[in-house]
Amino acid sequence: MTHYGFVIDSKSCISCHSCAVACKVENNLPDSIWWNRILTDGGPNMDTPAGTYPNLTIRNIPMGCQHCENPACVKVCPVGATYQDPETGVVRQDYDKCIGCRMCMSACPYTGVRSFNWEEPQYAIGQPMGSLDIPQHQKQVVEKCTMCWHRLAQGEKPACIEPCPARIRFWGDFDDPSSEVSQLIREREYMQLLPEQGTRPSVYYLV
Template sequence: MTKYGMAIDTNRCTGCNMCSMSCRVDHNLPNDVLYSKAVTDGSEYFRVPTGTYPNDLTMTFYTMACQHCDNPSCVEVCPTGAAYKREEDGIVLIDNEKCIGCKSCVAACPYEGVRTLLSSEPTYPLDFQIGDYRAQEHKPNTMEKCTFCVERIDSGERPLCIDLCPAVARYFGDLDDPESEISKVLQQREYDQLLTDQGTGPNVYFLR
């Protein structure tokens, strides 16, 4: 049994959004769709520091995306069974053959902005398809979100954002394996998780 998780080092992350852009290209995402994005901690605006000028300013980034929870509220409320959690590795996915775009998962999920409902006629930045041919096709009026690059994982690869992060700020692996890279870094570092009081059991960690 495997339990995949991700960790982002907030001391190394520069908010460059390479993770978001590489994901967008690799999954041929429609316009106005992002599976993840960098957010400035504690600030309403991106790249605006918090604190008091001149000696107490800080600017820390974290990446907002699906948390691939142990107890995903989206799965519990989905009326068609489109939202589901894979038994073999804990990845939370959406079956777009079953999704009816009802937004029940959006209402139930405590993490804002991690899902996007595709329009009836999604448009694309280019007039030809790009990215990984293994990635899921985009269907109108269905919900989409981060998949941990499940098509790459099923081929023995890592999520693309892990491989392309220029700051080497991201870790991925089996949380149930004490010898995995992510397990070792979580043993050595302090970290935060988002909205743990909601009982979802998020599997994304933000290293301090």
């Protein structure tokens, strides 16, 4: 039994969006769909600080599916299209089962981590790109981060981990006390998003 998840050093994120782009390319995401985004805790616009010069503050928060241990989305899906893999804890999405009711989107407390394909997926270069192992995107279904399930099945890390130039993203097994992610949350102060919701997210932000 494993419990995969992420540790993200949000204090050191430089908002380069490399993780978001790597995710989009690897998973062949349609136009306007992003499974991983960089939110700015600062000014009113992306990558802008709060305050008045020289007293400025800014923090970048990479945001995607939290792959919760107690996922609200799984409980409300009427057809089992949103489900939790019992071996890894990864919250997955079955496009073939999805009926487009969007109950999972409504139940998820983390706004914006899911997307809905209203139309047939369109691509900027006119053809698919990325891994050949990903499921085909479909019209009228919900999408979200899969933790690069196709890569995990081959013993690889999610695509967002390796291209990060600041090395602020970590992935591993929280059930393994010797793993890098387990060591980080033992040694560093961290926060989780909306812990009061009781979802027990598998993403920890170092602070």
